[in-house]
Amino acid sequence: MWFWRTIGGRIVLFLMLALTPVGLIAVIQTREVGEQFRQQAEAALAATTAEAVQRERRLIQQAFGATEALDPAVKPLLDDPARCSALFRDYVKAARVFLEAGVLSPDGHVSCLSTGETRDWSSSGAIGPLMQDPKPNVDVRSGDLFGSPFGGRPVISIRRPIMVDGVFRGYIFISMAHASVLWDEPGPESGGPISLVTVTATGDVLMTANGEDETLLDAMPADARLTGLYGARTQTFTTRNAQGQLRNFAVVAILPGTVYAIGSRAARPYFSANAFLPFTIPAPVFPVMMWLISLGVAYAAVHRFAIRHVRKLQRAMQRFELDRRLPPHRRRKDMPAEFGAIFETFEHMAETVIYDEAKMEDAMREKNVLLREVHHRVKNNLQLISSIMNMQIRQIRSREGRAALVQLQERVLGLAAIHRNLYQSENLARVNADVLLGEMIRQIMVVGGNGPNDMAIDTAFAPVTLDPDQAVPLSLLAVEAMTNALKYGGRTEAGAEWIKVRLVRRDGETLEFSVENTLGSEPVEDTATGSGLGGNLIDAFAAQLGGRAERCQTEESFRLTVVFERNPEEECAESPSCALAPGHPPEDLA
Numbered sequence: 001m002w003f004w005r006t007i008g009g010r011i012v013l014f015l016m017l018a019l020t021p022v023g024l025i026a027v028i029q030t031r032e033v034g035e036q037f038r039q040q041a042e043a044a045l046a047a048t049t050a051e052a053v054q055r056e057r058r059l060i061q062q063a064f065g066a067t068e069a070l071d072p073a074v075k076p077l078l079d080d081p082a083r084c085s086a087l088f089r090d091y092v093k094a095a096r097v098f099l100e101a102g103v104l105s106p107d108g109h110v111s112c113l114s115t116g117e118t119r120d121w122s123s124s125g126a127i128g129p130l131m132q133d134p135k136p137n138v139d140v141r142s143g144d145l146f147g148s149p150f151g152g153r154p155v156i157s158i159r160r161p162i163m164v165d166g167v168f169r170g171y172i173f174i175s176m177a178h179a180s181v182l183w184d185e186p187g188p189e190s191g192g193p194i195s196l197v198t199v200t201a202t203g204d205v206l207m208t209a210n211g212e213d214e215t216l217l218d219a220m221p222a223d224a225r226l227t228g229l230y231g232a233r234t235q236t237f238t239t240r241n242a243q244g245q246l247r248n249f250a251v252v253a254i255l256p257g258t259v260y261a262i263g264s265r266a267a268r269p270y271f272s273a274n275a276f277l278p279f280t281i282p283a284p285v286f287p288v289m290m291w292l293i294s295l296g297v298a299y300a301a302v303h304r305f306a307i308r309h310v311r312k313l314q315r316a317m318q319r320f321e322l323d324r325r326l327p328p329h330r331r332r333k334d335m336p337a338e339f340g341a342i343f344e345t346f347e348h349m350a351e352t353v354i355y356d357e358a359k360m361e362d363a364m365r366e367k368n369v370l371l372r373e374v375h376h377r378v379k380n381n382l383q384l385i386s387s388i389m390n391m392q393i394r395q396i397r398s399r400e401g402r403a404a405l406v407q408l409q410e411r412v413l414g415l416a417a418i419h420r421n422l423y424q425s426e427n428l429a430r431v432n433a434d435v436l437l438g439e440m441i442r443q444i445m446v447v448g449g450n451g452p453n454d455m456a457i458d459t460a461f462a463p464v465t466l467d468p469d470q471a472v473p474l475s476l477l478a479v480e481a482m483t484n485a486l487k488y489g490g491r492t493e494a495g496a497e498w499i500k501v502r503l504v505r506r507d508g509e510t511l512e513f514s515v516e517n518t519l520g521s522e523p524v525e526d527t528a529t530g531s532g533l534g535g536n537l538i539d540a541f542a543a544q545l546g547g548r549a550e551r552c553q554t555e556e557s558f559r560l561t562v563v564f565e566r567n568p569e570e571e572c573a574e575s576p577s578c579a580l581a582p583g584h585p586p587e588d589l590a
Contacts, residue, residue: 008299008307015298019291026287038248041268042236046250048194049263050234056198056261057254059097059176060158064136064255066095067160067172074103074112074172075164084112097176099155103162104171106131134161134168138259140206156206194265195219201258219264221249238267309339313346320350324357375423382416407483407534410444414479417443418472431471434461437503440475444482455489456498462505467567470545474513477541480534481560485517488558509566516559 070091077084088101092114102113108122121127130137138158159171197219198206205220221239235251246267254261319325326347335343389409396402421436441459466474478501485499499517506512538560542549547564 006307007310008303011302012295012299015295019294023287023291026290030287038238038267039236042238042248042250045194045248045263045265046234046236046252049196049250049252049261052194052196052263053198053252053254053261060138060156060255060259062095063098063158063174063176064160064258066091066098066101066174067136067158070101070172071160071162075162075169077112078103078162078164078169081111081118085114085116088112088114089116092174099175099177101172101174104130104159104173106168106170130159130171131168134163134171136160136258138200138206138255139204194263197262198254199260199262201260206259219262221247305336306339309335313339313343316343316346324350324354326350326354372423375419379416379419379423382412382419386412386416410479410483411476413443414440414475418475422468429467430465431468433464433466433471433474433503436471436475437461437478437501440478441482441501444479444486455486456496458498458500460501461503462511464503464505464511464566470564470567473541473544477513477538477545477562478515480537480541481515484534484538484560485515485558488519489517490519506563509568510563511566512561512563514559514561516557518557519553519555 070087073087074084077087084103092098092101100114103111104121104127105111108120108124108127110117110119110121113119126139136159138156140154140156155175155177157173157175159173161171162169200206220242222242222244234253236249238246238248241247241264247264248267250263252261252263253259316326386409389405389412393402393405393409396405417439418436421431421439425431438459438461441457445457482499482501489497489499497518499515502512502514502516504512538549542562542564545562545564547562550561550563552559552561
């Protein structure tokens with residue numbers, strides 16, 4: 001199917017449709033000419049067969065004529081064998097072509113024999129059918145059959161029934177040697193040698209050209225039911241012989257209704273290439289070959305002048321797409337002017353694309369440098385603010401005031417950590433959330449005054465990248481959640497004190513962030529309800545992520561969970577906020 005979608009395939013399909021009517025006309029005309037050629041070959045075979053059997057026809061007709069002439073003279077002499085024998089002896093002697101003549105009685109005895117002998121054929125199985133259906137007939141028999149004194153030579157017998165007052169009295173028969181009726185060889189102008197077989201109207205073979213079975217297999221059709229073809233007119237047809245060879249056949253009447261000659265020769269194809277090829281091309285194959293050759297020539301021409309140049313252009317485009325390399329410029333002498341213009345246009349377009357991409361890359365590099373500088377300056381300013389707040393914390397004596405400033409300092413340091421991470425990231429459009437969250441947790445533990453020996457911290461973050469629009473609120477959410485966990489966490493009755501922070505990936509692009517901590521023995525105000533400032537900030541940051549903060553408290557632990565959908569990278573790449581802004585403040589705090 002791929003080939004038919006190409007230019008070459010469609011051109012071949014079009015040419016097939018265009019050349020099909022011409023091919024059909026050629027096939028039809030070839031078949032008509034081939035049919036005329038076959039008819040001419042059959043007519044020539046019929047004429048050759050008729051010419052070859054002229055001698056046989058003359059002798060057999062002479063023998064039948066003799067039986068007809070002898071019939072009125074023999075009838076009065078049936079009861080006088082001596083005179084009857086003398087009559088046949090004188091006739092055979094005068095004709096000089098017959099071996100013997102006589103009368104075959106209905107009881108199988110031979111009387112009136114020209115040789116003066118008397119024979120008894122009643123024991124032969126061939127006598128019964130002859131007597132049951134009296135009619136003129138011819139057969140070939142061995143010379144020693146029924147005691148004939150011809151040394152085993154094949155003998156042709158012609159018989160005519162004798163009817164006296166409507167009563168069958170036997171047959172007049174005349175015998176002649178088989179060799180005396182051999183056919184005349186056809187000349188070279190007749191189309192070559194043929195195979196000849198003489199048969200009776202019942203299909204019995206009288207003789208072949210040389211008496212061999214191989215000749216009989218060549219000369220007889222495979223379907224030997226030829227009785228429908230026996231008539232006064234010559235019949236011609238083409239079929240396969242007993243050996244499966246296609247041959248022309250002609251059935252010529254030697255004696256209508258009694259004896260026929262069948263001539264055959266190998267059927268020749270209408271178109272023969274033997275003059276310049278070692279094989280023969282049948283007639284129907286020739287127009288099909290010409291049709292296929294026309295398709296091949298047309299496709300080769302289109303391929304040379306169009307398709308191969310299109311493929312060159314395709315390969316040049318593919319190579320330019322992969323590595324932005326232009327094909328070497330060289331003169332294409334065999335390329336049509338239209339394709340040369342297309343190649344020049346492509347080269348100019350490719351050069352323009354390379355130049356524009358270089359300018360865009362320089363602009364992007366410059367923008368990234370400026371953006372990194374912005375993040376670096378913001379981080380420095382936030383660290384400066386944190387240092388000022390730290391100086392202020394050391395001067396405040398009130399515990400509540402110091403706690404408030406510490407919480408504010410943690411939030412400022414969280415923003416500073418975000419900008420530091422953005423500054424150090426190779427891709428400003430994507431932030432490694434697992435690295436950012438780990439850094440935020442470590443910083444909170446240091447600033448909050450709780451070291452690793454005070455509380456067990458268990459963190460597990462999936463390797464996820466987020467755009468800044470989600471990384472910033474997620475980091476601030478983690479700061480607030482960890483601040484609450486450190487503030488309200490405590491030892492359980494078993495004495496264990498821990499915090500578990502998780503960022504896991506659910507199915508697809510769904511992420512789940514959770515912070516779980518142990519609860520002390522003293523109750524707290526806004527852990528489950530989120531009624532304080534930290535709870536409000538957590539709800540706001542969760543809403544900015546596109547999720548909702550879920551809180552779950554038991555007697556020993558408190559768990560905060562936020563489920564949200566990760567923004568696809570394509571949307572982030574198209575959004576200016578990914579590269580230009582580290583996030584937006586919550587709407588209710590702006």
